[in-house]
Amino acid sequence: MFFKRKQPKEAALNEFDQVVEGNSLGKDAWKRLKKNKMAVLGMVIVAIYSLLAASAMFLPIHPYDQIILDHQHLRPSFSKTAGDLMMESKLKDLYFKAWRSGSLVVTEAESQQIENWISQNETNKVWDFLYAEGEAQREAGTFTFSSADQRTIDRLQEKIDTEFLINIDKMFYTDSETGKRKNIARMDFLDIQRIYAEYIGVEESVIANQIQNEVRSQVLNTVKAATPGLTAEEYEANLELELQSLGEKGIASIGKTNLLINLKTAISRSIERGLKQEIKDGKAQFPINREITVNESLSADITADLKHERHYYLGTDYSGRDMLSRIIYGGQVSIAIGLVGTITSVLIGIVLGAIAGYAGGKIDFFLMRLVDIMYGLPYMLLVIIFMAIFGRNIMNLFVALAMVSWLTVARMVRGQVMSLKNSEYVEAARSMGASTGRIIFRHMVPNSLSVIIVYSTLRVPAFIMQESFLSFLGLGVQAPYASWGSLVGDAVNGMTLYPWKLVFPAIAMTIFLFAMNFFGDGLRDAFDPQSKNQL
Structure with missing residues (x-):
């Protein structure tokens, strides 16, 4: 049996014998998207975040749920180990006691400044100053620890060297x-x-x-x-x-x-x-x-x-867990909540909106009145009540966030379907005997995908913010799991003493949200050739 070699397709030519390249909405949108530098930057950042979250278990980082109480509240450092920071923290405490007892002597002006810092609750400045002063005096030989304090330091050093x-x-x-x-x-x-x-x-x-x-x-x-x-x-x-x-x-x-x-x-x-x-x-x-x-x-x-x-490049939390690991694994949860919530809400909205727009009549009236009623309900209050009744776990959180978020998608798809249902290709499919389901989901919904994709990219940041709000209230992700919102919520109480626990997860979340918004705006402009914002 012989097989004929496939002949290459002849390129389409115009009247000047020039090759005519085909085009499509997707290709055209990609060309416009590449011109939007902020949208491309946002897309790259989102891709990097997604890769980090997906490959977290293969990264050379400490376990995100490993508790080491000796490492509580260690500050970020690229050069010092956890042992160095533990010794530094202990020395700060001992120097403060020495200043209180009068064995660490400072000038009257410095002593007054220390008192002012204490009254203003700026304890970090007190510790840093007394540590620097105590180390300087110890090197100069003008200050020595008591025998009891020295034994404490020696025991800690032995612990650091052997544990x-x-x-x-x-x-x-x-x-x-x-x-x-x-x-x-x-x-x-x-x-x-x-x-x-x-x-x-x-x-x-x-x-x-x-x-x-x-x-x-x-x-x-x-x-x-x-x-x-x-x-x-x-x-x-x-x-x-x-x-x-x-x-x-x-x-x-x-x-x-x-x-x-x-x-x-x-x-x-x-x-x-x-x-x-x-x-x-x-x-x-x-x-x-x-x-x-x-x-x-x-x-x-x-x-x-x-x-x-160990080195803790972004510090540790109140249980001695590595903040870098918890931010990366927290990104897994936050991004998953954004994606799952968006996909769920979009699927529900597409089905109900397409049915309402194509069927019209009583079905459309009933579905749209249901949407109006649900729009009138306080969304976040419903989510909070749902979480309080059914328990605080990740699956319930997914369900609660997607419960009412499909309303806007349903209205948007309904409008798209209503504008397309009298199109020539729909009439042709109907005349050939295509079923209602085939017409809706094989012809009309694909022609609305550009709008749906743009809306989906803009919904992901919204879901992440909603989860963060719930975690801030204590109704979101529960330990040992973490999300960016729960990390920020846990850090609020001690943000003056341990600012890194709040700053780093907040920065990680903010960058991702900005990137998603830039990417979503870029997609909106790229898929809309008549957009006033196109480049």
């Missing part, structure tokens, strides 16, 4: 009879339960009861968060219903997760004791990345590094 963090990547179990080595995370719930019981040396029935109680407690906490204000009997009844809906597989899945966490914690303690001995003997070389044998049947792949050698 480390262990992360267990994988745990393995070697069967003594067959010699087979298995990844514990892939084993069955009952097998992991038996391994854990053997490792800590207790009866398996004791572990089974413990895990059962843990699962019940977790499910009960979830029920309480979703339906606050019930009686104990009502919570118990809801708990039983929830456990029934989970079934044996669901309960076993939660129990397996708990068992893995408990086993990992127990193994970490054992490994930690061994590493501390290596540090004392001077054998430990950080960072550590190797497999460690726990006992005859258990081993683990671990990574370990010195806890206080």
Whole structure:
């Protein structure tokens, strides 16, 4: 069988034998969009943000939910480690006490200035001045710490030099009879339960009861968060219903997760004791990345590094979590809320608006009166009530934000469809027997996509701002997850002492919102050839 080679299509020529290039609305819009420098810049910034959010788990950053209480409120620094900042913070405190006690001597004018700063609640200036003055006097030999203060400094320095963090990547179990080595995370719930019981040396029935109680407690906490204000009997009844809906597989899945966490914690303690001995003997070389044998049947792949050698380029929050990581992962949540809310509202609006515009008559009247009624309701109040009733989690937040936001899309699509339904190509499709659904969604909606795309890009910033408002009120994203809005809300109370916790997430959100607005405005001008703003 022979295949004929496809002949290249002949280019279209005009009467002067010049090649005529085809054009389309998309190509024409792209040409106009490229001339708008702010729109292109906005598009690039949005793309960078999206790539950072999508690849967050692969970036060399600290875990966004890892709490290190020793690292609370550390300021941003590119050169100093967490240990350096901890020592600096402790020295500031000791110098302040020394000034109060009179052992750190300053001039009367300086002392009066310090008092003024304290009265004006400008404590950062007090700490910075006394730290600089104390370090200068200590280097000059005119000031020395008391023996008690020096012991405090020495203990802190030892802590900085020796404390480390262990992360267990994988745990393995070697069967003594067959010699087979298995990844514990892939084993069955009952097998992991038996391994854990053997490792800590207790009866398996004791572990089974413990895990059962843990699962019940977790499910009960979830029920309480979703339906606050019930009686104990009502919570118990809801708990039983929830456990029934989970079934044996669901309960076993939660129990397996708990068992893995408990086993990992127990193994970490054992490994930690061994590493501390290596540090004392001077054998430990950080960072550590190797497999460690726990006992005859258990081993683990671990990574370990010195806890206080970390760098926090954007500082830390009130729980010692890295602000850079939380801003990047917060971008995941905020951008996802903007995209999911926009896509949901646009889909609902397209369907209802297209049906109303094409069908007309009573259907159009009923749908548009429904839109008018919902327009009259206080939107944010409805969202707040929805979140308060159904619980504060991300899925409920998605539903709440998309609940009423489709109204404008529905009206816009209705107008577009009404202007197109008497067009020649619609009449041709109707005469050929095309169904109503095909005419609407294969012919009319695609011809309205330019307007829908522009509107969608402008709705994403609106959804992000609405989520930020809810997070500021405490009804948005809950810990350990974060969004830009929740980070700003958490930072407001301490913004005078720790301004970086407010400034950096606010800057990240502001840049993205401006970029989306520039991009949306550029798309609007590009898709509208008659626009007065086109370049």
